Amino acid sequence: MRVERFSEARFASMAEDWNTCLAESDANPLFMSWPWLFSWWQTWSQLLGMELVLLAVFDENDGLVGIGPFSRRVLVTSAGIRVTRMYMLGNAWRLAPTVRTEYCGIIARRGYEDSVGAILLSALAQLGWDELIFTDVPPKQLEHFRRAGLDEHVGYRIIQRTVDEGVCVDTTGRFTDWLNALGKNTRLKAYNRRTYLDKHGELNFSVHDTDRDGDFFKLLNAFHHRRWGKAAFEREALRFHRLLLQRLHLCGGKPVLSVVRFNGCCVSVLYDIVVGGCRFNLQAGYDESFNAKVSLGYLHLGFAIEEAFSDKTTRNYDLLAGTGKKQFYKSHFHGEVVNFSTFQVVRGPFLKLLYAIQSASPPLMARTFNRRVGL
Template sequence: MLSVQPVSEAGFAAMAEEWRMCLEASDANPLFMSWPWLYSWWETWSQVLGMELVLLGVFDQRGELVGIGPFCRRVLVTPGGVRVARLYMIGNAWRLAPTVRTEYCAIIARRGSEQAVTAALVPALEQLKWDEMISTDVPVDQLESLKVGRFYDQRGYRMIHRTEDVGIRINTTGRFDDWLAGLGKNTRLKAYNRRSYLKKQGELDFLDHEEGRDGDFFGRLNAFHMNRWGKPAFDREALRFHRLLLQRLHLCEGEPAMSLILYNEHCVSVLYDVVVRGCRYNLQAGYEEDFDPKVSLGYLHLGHAIEAAFSDGATSAYDLLAGNGKNQFYKSHFHGEAVHFSTFQVVRSPLLKALYRIQAASPLFMARGLSRRVGL
């Protein structure tokens, strides 16, 4: 038999090792569902967003942690005066405020105990006070554990699918040359062959970032983004989050993989990756936009990072994650496996169910007007 117990904020702060052991024994994502990522998110945004912790630990008869329900709650009043108690997964604030994006969201459960952990969490969640529950960026292989609406069919709960997104994950256990040969001609040119062109024109160096030698990495990253997008990659809260994450990354057996491209001793590109348990994740990048019309620095830097992942015998995948580029879904060009994510909500408030039903049945212009007035 399993028991579900709420975890306090003090308990959350002190459970890094217990969380690590539970996560390692599960199939949940080792970075995004890790204690360093989720606790750093909570420490950064919980007070800013007015969140209440609803962290549920699932324990076996010996008192060992076998599952984690990483939730939080926010009560808000929409512009139309509708009071909504919304349950979120820690790591995202859907339609509330921009934060860093937490992908691969899931309930954490030890292998072999997935159904038992979910079965224990469902009645615990049902006893909580909430009108709707938001699940964001859930990978398709974890959907069943989070589609709690299927347990509530007899109660008339409503499930609304909001968005679908795609990421790309590259298997790096083979030979880099084979992967490179499988790329399209134009992608291979941009990701690798342009090295020769640049080396003929000047001095090209790919370097791991060193704080003492290279200065503030995030300062460079933000400067590149200001020039390209008109805003920094990371605002004040996001900078705090990433600095906290890097300090704690070793607690999930991770390490940073931040790199630079120097051309004629001038930094023209930065890449922010982290490596956790055999997977290298591409979190952010920035580069000099008007560098050379024949060279795509973003592709070139990714090509080098992917080659490094192939060369590292301990790394089995390079994850480009979800999200589109400025003009196209460039990640699909990198010959990787598509990872599908879903964002959906489970609604149990009769008023909200009625409003969403009206919204879904209305013409587009009326549905948009309802969304603006009511704030759905």
């Protein structure tokens, strides 16, 4: 097996090869797809001054069996410390806000996971960096990294930063069984309130129609402005999603943009993508002042999840990571909890010393240290 570092031009032209390798792996079919990662790279790489570190693994027959998507950037902290930081492609941890890329990891054809992981870690070890940031890594990918020997590299310091939770609903059974397993209050909000609304007007769940409803992202952003005081997708994020939707067919995906209308007025929008047998819920927006007795967010998700159950090619409805405005509402939807780990791998001797001081300090002193050092 051999590793080759690909250029940006090669990255731009490898959609078909990437998709073939991804389809024969257990990596996430959306977030690790070429349309998602290349669109992210096109949107943010120049703005953030990122250097592409795209590693491709080939077998003895020159077949592509693995992909390691990374990027690199040199930064100088507020204390003047020069740090070369490696990132997983699709994230810019503590650098700038971008869209969130979840289920991060490497792509390896089934049966090649351990060998691809080991050869990629070996290739990364030969590159120049002080820190390697692994972001939103799911349990299966975390296990691949451990089996490949990440924990055993002499001289590395591994620092756990966050563990976030997401929820994924299995939609292979019957919708009524899932519905009956919900708590009483969740079932009321996600389904039973339909009856209440039907008595007071015309409730309709349908696919978004640009001619009827206008631009979907403008609707989404308008709802978010009223609820959160800011857009769901600012300029760069909006550009990213428009690029993504143009290319989604290249990984076999399709957008599902839906609206809930009441008495002919759009009161809620939902942005989903279906790919690889999974429906991913990326964003939602709704009229928070609609009705005190109705939670439009729950109601719209109830419609979407029911639709996923009715589609026999869809195995899961993934609510992804993130909390609501007031609570972790996703935990109410009777799905499997998925943990996403974000951690640093540090090998620069001076940085390891600084992080050791930081971890040994009391919380107040550690915060002061962080502000002064700029890490």
